[in-house]
Amino acid sequence: MSLRHEYLFELKEDDEACRKAQQTGAFYLFHDLDPLLQASGHRYLVPRLSRAVTILIRTSTTSSGFNLSSRGENRPAIIELRLEGLLGKFGQDSQRIEDSVLIGCSNQQEAWFALDLGLKSASSARASLPRSEMGAELGGSFIKLRQAVFQLNSADSSLLFTDYKNSRPSTCCLAEGSLEPPSPQYWGYRRLHPEMAPVVITLVSDGARCLLARQSSFPKGLYSALAGFCDIAFAGESVEEAVQREVAEEVGLEVENIQYSASQHWPFPNSSLMIACHATVKPGHTEIQVNLKELEAAAWFGLDEVATALRRKGSFAQQQGEASPLLLPPKLAIAHHMIKKWVEKQSGSSLAA
Numbered sequence: 001m002s003l004r005h006e007y008l009f010e011l012k013e014d015d016e017a018c019r020k021a022q023q024t025g026a027f028y029l030f031h032d033l034d035p036l037l038q039a040s041g042h043r044y045l046v047p048r049l050s051r052a053v054t055i056l057i058r059t060s061t062t063s064s065g066f067n068l069s070s071r072g073e074n075r076p077a078i079i080e081l082r083l084e085g086l087l088g089k090f091g092q093d094s095q096r097i098e099d100s101v102l103i104g105c106s107n108q109q110e111a112w113f114a115l116d117l118g119l120k121s122a123s124s125a126r127a128s129l130p131r132s133e134m135g136a137e138l139g140g141s142f143i144k145l146r147q148a149v150f151q152l153n154s155a156d157s158s159l160l161f162t163d164y165k166n167s168r169p170s171t172c173c174l175a176e177g178s179l180e181p182p183s184p185q186y187w188g189y190r191r192l193h194p195e196m197a198p199v200v201i202t203l204v205s206d207g208a209r210c211l212l213a214r215q216s217s218f219p220k221g222l223y224s225a226l227a228g229f230c231d232i233a234f235a236g237e238s239v240e241e242a243v244q245r246e247v248a249e250e251v252g253l254e255v256e257n258i259q260y261s262a263s264q265h266w267p268f269p270n271s272s273l274m275i276a277c278h279a280t281v282k283p284g285h286t287e288i289q290v291n292l293k294e295l296e297a298a299a300w301f302g303l304d305e306v307a308t309a310l311r312r313k314g315s316f317a318q319q320q321g322e323a324s325p326l327l328l329p330p331k332l333a334i335a336h337h338m339i340k341k342w343v344e345k346q347s348g349s350s351l352a353a
């Protein structure tokens with residue numbers, strides 16, 4: 001077992017170890033499930049807080065109360081984020097930190113916790129804290145993950161994708177007031193009924209080109225692989241059956257040679273396990289019939305066009321501003337990696353990460 005897994009196992013099993021880890025761990029703040037983010041140019045940063053130790057974060061926004069130094073309007077200010085001090089300002093004591101949920105740990109054995117400041121509870125000790133004031137105090141704001149997803153760094157987003165919302169305690173459990181608060185790791189890891197929907201995502205190839213599609217809800221110019229929920233309730237299908245059905249339903253093609261590639265947790269619309277597969281069409285069967293109820297458009301794209309779109313530098317938001325014929329999903333999405341893998345296989349060379 002790796003050191004990281006060993007440590008995580010200890011935290012899950014041992015309440016005391018978990019509480020001790022809160023002293024040195026990193027906290028990610030949420031308000032009613034929405035993460036605290038800081039705007040930085042075209043991107044969003046995900047601030048981390050320590051319990052009492054000072055963490056210095058560079059930010060372009062100013063923040064009252066937590067400024068250590070401000071170096072002029074256009075220079076980044078440095079803000080100090082300390083959870084205890086912040087909670088104190090809003091009339092909360094460090095007890096509130098006990099509401100944190102263990103959501104993971106780093107390879108360096110730093111435990112990660114999520115703390116929702118918007119949890120509503122009958123107990124005044126756990127009142128919902130004011131959303132915009134707290135955001136402003138921290139030089140950021142609480143933003144719906146879905147709105148920010150294309151502007152997060154992949155390293156940051158992977159943490160938010162641990163799907164804190166699925167692991168937090170139910171509000172009714174807290175509202176009862178009679179229950180002892182469960183231990184932190186109980187909320188994070190010992191969920192009895194995790195709800196996760198399996199979704200297949202398929203990159204279809206005809207040997208020379210790959211098939212990409214877009215929904216009207218996608219950002220302008222963005223094309224991705226075909227995705228769809230597995231029909232577990234009605235048809236009880238396997239991954240292979242789901243791939244065949246989804247591709248047939250969405251673009252009217254029959255596929256074969258279905259190869260599993262990778263998987264990813266995806267927090268939308270609730271919590272999904274994305275199962276990525278590559279597949280090929282039957283020779284000569286390449287005519288697409290786009291299901292306009294599900295998709296806005298679908299088309300075959302050649303290697304050069306896809307490779308060029310993958311190589312394009314700059315953030316997603318910047319690229320959107322350019323007159324670009326094709327935009328691909330950002331690195332944090334499994335679709336990006338499937339497309340990259342396809343390009344590498346077709347061109348026989350590996351691309352930079």
Ligand SMILES: NC(=O)C1=CN([C@@H]2O[C@H](COP(=O)(O)OP(=O)(O)OC[C@H]3O[C@@H](n4cnc5c(N)ncnc54)[C@H](O)[C@@H]3O)[C@@H](O)[C@H]2O)C=CC1
Binds near residue numbers: 224269
């Ligand atoms: N991480 C990635 O790279 C990508 C992720 N996705 C995700 O894949 C998911 C599925 O893709 P879609 O084309 O939207 O699916 P889809 O093609 O199955 O169509 C969506 C419809 O499926 C139905 N549905 C069945 N089971 C459902 C469930 N458990 N939850 C919600 N709706 C359910 C609903 O009626 C919904 O309108 C989306 O959540 C999307 O965000 C999509 C593309 C890339």
Ligand SMILES: [Mg+2]
Binds near residue numbers: 227
């Ligand atoms: Mg779909």
